[in-house]
Amino acid sequence: MYGAQGINGQFSIPSPELTSFQSVITSAHPSFKAINYNIGGTSDHNASFKRLSVKVRQFILTDGLG
Numbered sequence: 664m665y666g667a668q669g670i671n672g673q674f675s676i677p678s679p680e681l682t683s684f685q686s687v688i689t690s691a692h693p694s695f696k697a698i699n700y701n702i703g704g705t706s707d708h709n710a711s712f713k714r715l716s717v718k719v720r721q722f723i724l725t726d727g728l729g
Contacts, residue, residue, distance in 0.1 A: 671723050675712045 676684050681702070688695050 669723055673712070 674684070685700065688698065
């Protein structure tokens with residue numbers, strides 16, 4: 664079943680918008696309240712991601728086991 668392991672996402676958000684983004688995500692679904700955010704150090708003037716890419720995978724991390 665997809666989603667059983669969780670969600671792995673990466674976003675590029677200007678620092679002034681981070682709190683607002685976290686508020687929207689947290690209110691979108693009750694399970695999103697437990698999200699851990701790892702904040703990177705990219706420049707607010709340069710987007711880290713040039714396009715949106717969404718991929719559904721059977722496993723978040725591949726362990727190589729059969």
